[in-house]
Amino acid sequence: MHPDLPKLLDVQGKDRRLAELGVTMDALVTERAVLDAALERVRADIAAATRMAADYARRRDETAAKLDTQRSNQEKRRVRLESERNPRLAAQLMADVELARSILAQEESDWMRLADDATQRASLVAEAEARVAALEEEQAEARAAFAAQMAEIQADVDAAKAERESAASALDRTLRTRYDRLRNARKTEILVPAEKSICTACYTAIPSSRIGRLEAEGLLLEGCEMCGAIIYLTDAVV
Ligand SMILES: [Zn+2]
Known part of the structure; x- marks a missing residue:
């Protein structure tokens, strides 16, 4: 038997072992990515719900600010109306007050609807957050198992690498270079x-x-x- 044959077969066997460990590790990484993707989807729900809730809260607050201005304008009209002695101007002011009253009533009902919607949207955010927390808890055991398996395989990889290195160092330099080049190709x-x-x-x-x-x-x-x-x-x- 050629003296290099058993050494070469030894290195190749150890490379095969390393490749198998790599496949096992890749499979675990792929499985864990399924958990990540599920969590990512629920987290995206939170982000969308949060954006929506912020939008409703902003519209509610804008409507409230507008209402404040309109109420104060209405108050000024009433004050003017009380002191107006000219009947024609008083009639005009009265008409303005009536028109503003109906607009205000409409805006107030819009504001109440927006306030309800904003509250409801905020509760959807809380629901999405609860779903993420529940999913994280549900995945915790599986993730711990993955972490343990990965650590175990990584330890095997480290050991297999050291064994491979020691087997490869038994080859003469030229043969080792040739083997490694073929291995890459x-x-x-x-x-x-x-x-x-x-x-x-x-x-x-x-x-x-x-x-x-x-x-x-x-x-x-x-x-x-x-x-x-x-x-x-x-x-x-x-
Ligand atoms: Zn051939």
């Missing part, structure tokens, strides 16, 4: 077994000029001519 495995003189990564036949060395050493370090995978014989691994 290939989605599939770097060391693949030959089967009936065929590379099992790309199913290209290994040239007869190389078969002899593969059979003698159990390893073709220069790799597959077609896909670059490093080829080995499973028989060589005991």
Whole structure:
């Protein structure tokens, strides 16, 4: 057996373990994102309800300010009416007072409606806030479980990285550089077994000029001519 073959297979096995842990971690992150999205939707409800409540409160307050001005103008007309001696001007003032009274009555009823609406809108904000609080409580257990699982996997990742590093340091520098380059370039495995003189990564036949060395050493370090995978014989691994 070629002396580099067991070392390479060891590094590849540890890379495989790291990749598996990465997949597990990604799955957890994806699942946790579902909780985040649910919470985000309810939080968006609060934001929308708050904007609406603020809008109603502003309109209520504007109407109240307008009413104050109109009431004070009406009061001034009444005062003028009491002291007006000219019958024609008094009749005109009387008509103005009557008109203003009906406008005021309408505005007062508008204000009351706005005040009711504003109160109702404020209670919708409180309801949305209660829904967020309830959902946060409902998710707390699941989030704690995710955090625990993630911490556990992260510890496994850290350990697996250290093991990988130690396995990789057993390779000579050139081979390690080559392996790492292939690892970055290939989605599939770097060391693949030959089967009936065929590379099992790309199913290209290994040239007869190389078969002899593969059979003698159990390893073709220069790799597959077609896909670059490093080829080995499973028989060589005991
Ligand atoms: Zn190949």
